[in-house]
Amino acid sequence: MSNILFATSEVFPLIKTGGLADVAASLPRALIKLKHNVRIVLPGYASVMKAAAGDVKKVTVFDVDGEPVTLWKTLLPGTRVLVWLVDAPAFSERDGNPYCGPDGFDWPDNAQRFLLFAKVARLIALNQAGLDWPVDVVHCNDWQTGMVPALLAQDNPRPATVFTIHNLAYRGLFSWDTFVSLGLPHELWHMDRLEFYGQFSFMKGGLVYADRVTTVSPTYAEEIQTPDAGNGLDGLLRHRQAVLSGILNGIDADEWNPGTDKHIAQTYNRRTLTNKEKNKVALQERSGLEVSEKPLLGFIGRLVDQKGVDLILSNLPQLLSEGCQCVILGSGMKDYEERLAQLAQEFSEQLSVTIGYSETLAHQIEAGADIFLMPSAYEPCGLNQLYSLRYGTLPIVHAVGGLRDSVIDFAEPTQTDATGFMFYQYTAHGLYNAIQRALAAFQDKKIWRMLQNNGMSKDLSWQRSAEEYGRLYGELLE
Structure with missing residues (x-):
């Protein structure tokens, strides 16, 4: 079966701020049961490095645009899923929320941090990070990984790309000055590429450049093609509707099982x-x-x-x-x-x-x-x-x-x-x-x-959803 690189900014139980972390923990496990070879790439936040301390192994060290990066590998706790941790100072030397500071405002260098993460993911995807693991499909999730398909679009040959929208309201918006500071190709500043009403959007990187775009339910896939729910991106999504689909999330049926739940007073079915x-x-x-x-x-x-x-x-x-x-x-x-x-x-x-x-x-x-x-x-x-x-x-x-x-x-x-x-x-x-x-x-x-x-x-497990993603990967690889 295929080698899937699953790029995400959070995964339970290593780091969680919302439902993305639960999906990133459960979907790869379900895909592995279907004989796909899945590996997760995750920023090595300070809290993650501390949580994984003792269970990590250094894999390789390299520079990205002069920034020192160390790749560590660990297993997602309680699973067979291998996780690569991107250890760079912008992630690993900063405590607290992965996206915002103690004042509740976004970290001012989020664009730089997650572009660095995207560049590392690109190197892994192209098998240029010294890992000797050829990638068939890169599956990216939400704005923090939106630049991965945009970067890979410049490469030939390259693996196929899938971009999943978990919440379109968070578009990863940054200023023109930030765009210039990142040193991105000037042609990306265009309404048909990354530019978004005078800003630029990491989310658009995934929506414009990924080979397939998915979201987490069929109805939401329809809603985001309308002005009411499209957050200004509905026109682009209508333009790409031929490659847009909605696949309903599942749940971790082992973790959320009233028949075996250790958190509750009395199990039942x-x-x-x-x-x-x-x-x-x-x-x-x-x-x-x-x-x-x-x-x-x-x-x-x-x-x-x-x-x-x-x-x-x-x-x-x-x-x-x-x-x-x-x-x-x-x-x-x-x-x-x-x-x-x-x-x-x-x-x-x-x-x-x-x-x-x-x-x-x-x-x-x-x-x-x-x-x-x-x-x-x-x-x-x-x-x-x-x-x-x-x-x-x-x-x-x-x-x-x-x-x-x-x-x-x-x-x-x-x-x-x-x-x-x-x-x-x-x-x-x-x-x-x-x-x-x-x-x-x-x-x-x-x-x-x-x-x-x-x-x-009801069958609420990830089995059904994973089978749909498996078919989607197969279509891309054909």
């Missing part, structure tokens, strides 16, 4: 769904909520506009007053954090808010909640609705992107294939109506159990 109630009690006790049969809603995610937190806040006081409970885990905009904390004080036995992130609590919410709220304004794919289906926790979602592709709305009492609840108008009232439909179904234990079983019966 479809045949032992009554044991899920023990997780609800444990979550209520852990969160300081009244232990009762009241409907328990959960939310895990960034507290930002994209995730529909404004809609949740608009509805929470009324829902809590009507007897619902809610457990929220996340961090983000200070205004949202403060308003949620204030509500948690006012409804101390019904609302629990944890600012930050805890992997253990995330699993416990998925297992213990009855209903999961995911009213995102837009969602390229989403993972939490998939985890919720797996755990028999019925999701309420806005009908966009991967949410629309992965949840079947329970629209009428006679429907037998539904897995959750969907709303189509992005308003507080739209979300409230969907919640009321869910609460009505919750009162009918037979219907509720049917919906839970439907969701838990």
Whole structure:
């Protein structure tokens, strides 16, 4: 089978800021099961080098434009996936978030850092980094790797390139002055190449130059070709629609498995769904909520506009007053954090808010909640609705992107294939109506159990998605 170089700026558990890290951890493993030979190339951030210390081996040392670079190899923890770490001072001598400083603003040299990463990936792809590993396909992910296809487009022969959009809102935008400072060929500053309304975009490097462009759900692939969701790139994406496709993400079915989950109070499966109630009690006790049969809603995610937190806040006081409970885990905009904390004080036995992130609590919410709220304004794919289906926790979602592709709305009492609840108008009232439909179904234990079983019966693993990527690689290599 083919040799796949998987270029990414994060991979769980070495470094994670979002869903890209989960995809980068799971997809290569699924591809290896299909007999592809996959290796990951990842920036050697300070935290990654510390986490991998003792389990790394130096492979080679070389200069890129006068910058010393050391390549180390390690295995992704708990897997057979080999990872090459790009150890350069711009990455390995800087603590903290991989993209922004302690002040919350992007590192001022991000363009230089990720262009260096792209140049190293190019050398590996062309088998010019002393690794003796010929590459058939380079699979790049999001703006941080967008310059890899752009650089490789100048080479002949070269491996095929695939570029996956995980979130088009982050386009990797930089100024003309930065473009000049990078020493890139002047002809790249063109509206049909990297120039973007007076700036230049790393994301466009992937969109313009990759042989195939994918994104993380079929509906999102359609949405980004429209002005509403295209972030100014919809015209380019329409132009390239013949090579654009949407492949729905999967989940790590071993990590997110209620039958073996070590984070939760009681394991369960479809045949032992009554044991899920023990997780609800444990979550209520852990969160300081009244232990009762009241409907328990959960939310895990960034507290930002994209995730529909404004809609949740608009509805929470009324829902809590009507007897619902809610457990929220996340961090983000200070205004949202403060308003949620204030509500948690006012409804101390019904609302629990944890600012930050805890992997253990995330699993416990998925297992213990009855209903999961995911009213995102837009969602390229989403993972939490998939985890919720797996755990028999019925999701309420806005009908966009991967949410629309992965949840079947329970629209009428006679429907037998539904897995959750969907709303189509992005308003507080739209979300409230969907919640009321869910609460009505919750009162009918037979219907509720049917919906839970439907969701838990779905094949949400990466096997299906990996097979689609495998076919795509095959088409390119033909």
